[in-house]
Amino acid sequence: MIRNILNIAMTVLLLLIMDYRFTGNAFHESGGLVLALLFIFHNVLNRRWYTVFFKGRQSVRSVLMTLANLLLTAAMLTSFVTGVLISVTVFAPPGIRSDGLLVHDLHQGAAYASFILAAIHLGLHWDMLGAKLKNWLHIDGSSLGWIITGRIVAITVIAYGVYASFTHHIGDKLLLQHVFMEWGAAPSLWGFLIDYLAISGCYAGITYYLLYLLR
Template sequence: MTVLLLLIMDYRFTGNAFHEIGGVVLFLLFIFHNVLNRRWYKVFFKGRQILSRVLMTLVNLLLVVTMVTVFVTGALISATVFAPLDIRSRSLFVHDLHQGAAFASFILIAIHLGMHWKMLMAKLKNWLHIDASSLGWVLMSRIISIVVIIYGIYASFTNDIGEKLLMQRVFMGWGEEPSLWRFLLDYFAIVGSYVGITHFLLGLLRKVKNGNFTTQTMLHKKAANPK
């Protein structure tokens, strides 16, 4: 889904027809993904609501809202797929809302991946038979992560991601012709930066939590066994 979203982020590269068809396919894949993971909704209010779980729930719910917004606004401004329904809106606000929701979905998908990155990397290492404890792998993964995060942050500013999220910039499609390879490099780096930062912050949160748990356990033991 992430790759397809990248392909349709700027229709100047693909044309409007592919942009709209790709958007419909993306939304169907999103629905299919949620159907496959419907168990998450069944246990929504069950179990202990720890901070990491609350954050993941918030991201997932926001992602559902933004994806539905992208699809609805996309249908309202459609010039191809939904054109026969004669529901097209000429409002610039609807265009800007479509763009803002699309970029919000883009960022939320990256954060969602970051929250599951440990599990995804474990599967990848097992599939490729990578020794995760080797010094070479550790150094290479750390260097690549740092480079991607730094460049992704830089690309976020040079591509005005903040303005697009806040709908402070008119609908994409006007201005100078962009470079496809620069676009792909920048946006893959932006995804990678959010994945990396999310993964790092969750790891830090777990360490703080485990540290507090260890400290509390030691205090309980001392209180139970005073010298």
């Protein structure tokens, strides 16, 4: 239960701090600090995973999960370290701020990589999460109506998520490229939430279905 609450809290917080134009820099940095503490706590709770993931025979799902977890950890740590270096609020007093453009680019790229990898992580665990969700909502997952509805929703989310990935230049941001088109734009909060939830759902859904095909 604690792990599930922790995962939800980190996912929501990561979404909230993806664009500081809605929250301001102070909340962006404070939220990043809280996310770092939650991430450390999450790894402490799951420390046994680091001692056993190389032991025994590994399935395709286990290998993919190990790779996703290691990449996510590396991306999050890069985002945290670079966030400290470019801080103007939370870590500004110690005088360790860096104005280097490369550090800003690394911070943005690592943050978006963390966002995508968190979605992939969600897709790798969707069997378990989906079962819990169906049980909580008292849904008969074997019914034809639910299966058809679920497929339609999944296809819609994936299709729109691909579209939103291009409109928000996710690929450019992952490659540490500047996106000038968004500078000075007046963003829509609801549009941002819908688009980024769709992007997250897109990568989670693609991961789930690719894993399903690999089986």
